[in-house]
Amino acid sequence: MISGHLSAKAGKWYMVLELRTPEGKRIPKWIGTGLPIKGNKHKAEEMLYQMRLEYSDARGTSGNMLFSEYLKQWIKDRQCELAKATFDSYKSILEGQVIQFYAPKRIALSALRPADIIAYHQELRKKGVSESTVLRHHAVIHKALEDAYYHELISANPAARVRRPRKEVYVIKPYTAQECRQLLDSIQGEKLEPMLTMAIYTGMRRGELLGLRWGTIDFSANIINVQHEVIRGNVDGKAALFAQDKLKRTASLRTLPMVEPLRNMLLTERQRRYGESQVKAGDYVFIDEKGHPLKPNYVTTAFPKLLAKYGLRPIRLHDLRHSCANLLITARAPLIEVQQWLGHSSIQTTADLYSHLTFQEKLNSAETIKNFE
Template identity: 30%
Template sequence: MTGKSYLFGGLIMRGSLKKRGKYWYAIVDIKTGNSKRKQKWINTKCERKSDAEKVLRDILTKVDKHQLILSEKITFTQLLMDWLNHVIVNSVEETTWESYELVITKHIIPYFRSQLHDILLQDLQPVHLQKYYDEKYRGNKNEKGLSSNTLRKHHANIKKALDHAVRMNLISINPADKVVLPKKEAYRTNYYTVEQLQKLFDICLGTNIESAVYIAAHYGLRRGEILGLKWDAIDFNQGTIIIKETRVKYGRNIVTKGPKSESSFRILPLMSNIRSYLKEVILKQKHKKLFYGSNYNDLGYVCCLDDGSPLKVEYLSRKFKEILKKNNMPHIRFHDLRHSIASYLLKHGVSLKDIQVWLGHSDLSTTANIYAHIDMEMKHETAKMINNIFAKVRI
């Protein structure tokens, strides 16, 4: 064994080398003023002593700059669970936490435990993460490959957890910063034409989801927003409708919470035909109250079952799908009603900025990315018009 002592910033540090097998190990010995001592063995992965000495000098420099981590051994998967259950559990929405938990426990942790034998956090390298993304994207015989957009959500979770590890001095750099993700895929929406929407209104007439479909299609509301809409959010005198609550599924339960983002909270004008329609709905609900008496659940929801109970998330989606199939309508999701009205507005000259505000998107790029293909269709029409203008002109 060979060793040297160094003096850095009042700390006496001793570095030594010892060979184990074919590799030299650097042993960093730190003594503080109160005689406390910490020692760390680090595999230099060098077979020659001269190379190992260079690594040792680099290690001691990192110690001086507080870049060398002297921590207890922790696996990458332990970090993920600690970050999930103790760091962010009270700082994000319940539904957001649930989506993180699903990604981490269903995908990331099983992979790193089986494929990399629960690798230590300090040993985690960009190549390990890169291999995870590549394999998840490609898929295998037992598992379908994930989309690049889905992988970006995985990456967001991994990066945030590793950022926390850096802040806690568990690691010096974040290996997730150096990976290359698959190219982001363009999001293509499905939507109905005005004629198809009119037919949809007709076939939903008299069903339990009639009001949900009719109002959502006119305003482009998210599913949770239409399910969370209450009568106190509608002001017939001022002619406004306020989007201020959403009802979403959280595990087996349904939770009510605020809008998805600050921009999702919005006040929209009450359309004249919606005003008339809602007054009809009020009248129908009054008749239902009389019929059900004390068994009526007067919770104040606009879209509800006959006994006043609010529509459940899965019920709305399932019923919507059943109605479309029964009437031979093209399959779309309930959420695609939102895309339908936005597509119609875009094609009729409404700006992306105005559509962003109407839909409650947090930024314009979200709106632009979703409806880029429609914008291109419009540009093709413009190109045809210009081409026709000069079609008879000879150059």
């Protein structure tokens, strides 16, 4: 497909197609969309895509495009509409393995068959990757081909006729209330103590914890507003941190009550850092020695080392979120409240994750029935 991009000029969006002469010389062609810049980027992107299709069809290039070349252009076009973490994940999968597998085979997009996709699955399995990884790769390929079908580049999506790899079920084994207490007692004075305390009491995700700022904590109302995150991404192949106020799901934007132990910990941390000085609302709560937000990878790798140091049962950092859910469910909080507390997009997600934790509640109910008189 012919390449192209949007360009802002005189307050409006323009499409710039990268045409070439028979000798290969690049000739940019500017086409106006007539759309004002503000609020029209997605519409302009759709117009650009359609224009690229029209020029490709006119030159007879779209049907003969290699699948590997289509994937390169597809991920480039998706950058503006995908969340940073999602885009980085898709790009890593496609450029790291999928494109490398298909490029030497020189399979045309229109000639791709289910067997070609199955062959890629088998190649991944030969490398010993998990079925969950095969599923992630399949999902990205399926999405890319679904877009090709939507834009009439292909007559059907071959990935839709491939048996979907089965996702491996991870059995959640969160900390009990006693284990949570042991953890908090053990790590007193450790660098990660404030953050891990926050994780247990709030169930916030890693990115949400790293993105917590003093201005979102209301000590007078005893509430914490979850509305910002810090994630790890890549810029020109190098790791970088990205801060964003737009969380992945609307449900993730939530307000949590600040229980007394958490309030005391935060007040102590605020006093230690600022003393009697004015707190800056935009400052991050959890920082390193240089005053920068803690790096996601550092927290993830330091946590298991901390558990080993104190002889505590090994769990993942994300399992502290599940441990918070376990505490709520053990206290017989309704599932709808657990959903809202954790910021799940639906109660079904909460039920699927914690159905085994609620089994104890069923046992309690059974005991009630047994003793009925």
